[in-house]
Amino acid sequence: xxxxxxxxxxxxxxxxxxxxxxxxxxxxxxxxxxxxxxxxxxxxxxxxxxxxxxxxxxxxxxxxxxxxxxxxxxxxxxxxxxxxxxxxxxxxxxxxxxxxxxxxxxxxxxxx
Amino acid sequence: xxxxxxxxxxxxxxxxxxxxxxxxxxxxxxxxxxxxxxxxxxxxxxxxxxxxxxxxxxxxxxxxxxxxxxxxxxxxxxxxxxxxxxxxxxxxxxxxxxxxxxxxxxxxxxxxxxx
Numbered sequence: 001x002x003x004x005x006x007x008x009x010x011x012x013x014x015x016x017x018x019x020x021x022x023x024x025x026x027x028x029x030x031x032x033x034x035x036x037x038x039x040x041x042x043x044x045x046x047x048x049x050x051x052x053x054x055x056x057x058x059x060x061x062x063x064x065x066x067x068x069x070x071x072x073x074x075x076x077x078x079x080x081x082x083x084x085x086x087x088x089x090x091x092x093x094x095x096x097x098x099x100x101x102x103x104x105x106x107x108x109x110x111x112x
Numbered sequence: 113x114x115x116x117x118x119x120x121x122x123x124x125x126x127x128x129x130x131x132x133x134x135x136x137x138x139x140x141x142x143x144x145x146x147x148x149x150x151x152x153x154x155x156x157x158x159x160x161x162x163x164x165x166x167x168x169x170x171x172x173x174x175x176x177x178x179x180x181x182x183x184x185x186x187x188x189x190x191x192x193x194x195x196x197x198x199x200x201x202x203x204x205x206x207x208x209x210x211x212x213x214x215x216x217x218x219x220x221x222x223x224x225x226x227x
Contacts, residue, residue, distance in 0.1 A: 034215060043116075043202050043218035044155075099145065099157035099170060100204070100216055 001101070002027045002090040009107040012082075018075040020106050022088030025069040031092045033064060035073045036102070037084040044087070044102070047073065078110045115139070116219035118203055124225045131190040133222050135203030142208035144186035145216065146170075146178060148199040155202070161186055162208060193226045200224075 005023040012018040024033065034049040048055055048062045050071070055062045061074040075082055087105040119134035137144065145160040147170075157170030159178040167178050175197060179187045186205075190197055200223050204216040 041200075041221070041223070043204075043221040044216075046215045046217055049215055099147070099160065100155060102155050 001092065002031055004088045004090055004103055006086070006088055006103065006106045008104065009109070011109050011111055012075075012078045014080060014110050014112050015077055018078040018082065018108055018110070020073040020075075020086050020088075020108060021070065022073070023070045024088070024090045027068050027090050028092065031090045033062065033068075033071050034089045034091065035060070035062065036087045036089065036100075037082075037108075038087070038102075038105075039081075039084040044100075047086075078108075080110050080112060082108065083110045084108060116203055116205055116217050118201075118219040118222050120222050121220060122223050122225075124227065125190075125193050126227050127194055129190075129193050129226075131193050131224065131226075133188040133190075133201055133203075133224070135186045135188070135205075135219055136184050137186075137203075137205040137217070138184065139205065139207075139217070140183065141205035141217075142183075143206045143216075144180065145204040145206075146176075146186065146188045147202045147204065148172070149202055149221075150199050158188065193224075195226050198224060198226045 002024050032049050035047040036044045038044045050062045064071045085105040087102045116137045146158045147155045156172050161167045161180040177189045200221050202221050203219040206216045
């Protein structure tokens with residue numbers, strides 16, 4: 001799985017968009033970009049994933065650059081409950097079960 | 113929505129006790145996983161299962177066993193709990209999709225303290 005680099009921490013004002021960047025310059029053509037988050041003392045939560053095109057769901061949008069070497073997770077209207085550690089993961093599809101490996105992630109703090 | 117539930121959010125046990133952690137998922141997923149998460153060490157895989165009665169060791173299986181008698185249920189067993197097994201235990205499940213993405217869905221976690 002390709003290595004990812006994320007900022008250690010970010011702040012965002014409540015109600016504003018939170019834009020979380022991730023660099024994955026060694027990504028391979030068949031590797032997906034996944035985002036998870038983990039709120040303190042809770043289990044990780046899947047947010048979104050994408051391959052080439054931008055994706056949007058009820059939680060967030062994922063913007064992947066044309067060269068696929070970086071991506072941005074966008075929370076359009078951040079709330080206090082979005083304060084969490086956000087993990088960007090790049091991994092190839094597999095026909096068998098494979099474990100997840102989280103890096104250090106970005107601590108997002110949404111400020112009132 | 114996929115739901116993964118774990119039997120307890122908090123558990124306190126004594127050294128030497130046998131501990132059962134239960135996990136149930138309601139989305140007919142083939143794969144189920146048990147991780148533990150410790151500060152500074154990230155997620156570490158203990159065991160996983162890709163089918164009923166099938167199990168594979170992860171990175172740190174010592175001191176643990178698992179059971180998967182039904183597709184929706186995956187149990188983690190600490191045969192004789194020790195203080196170094198104090199941790200947050202996370203269960204996850206995913207579909208088995210050959211050639212496709214397979215996001216994992218996690219339960220809320222069980223914070224186990226062994227005294």
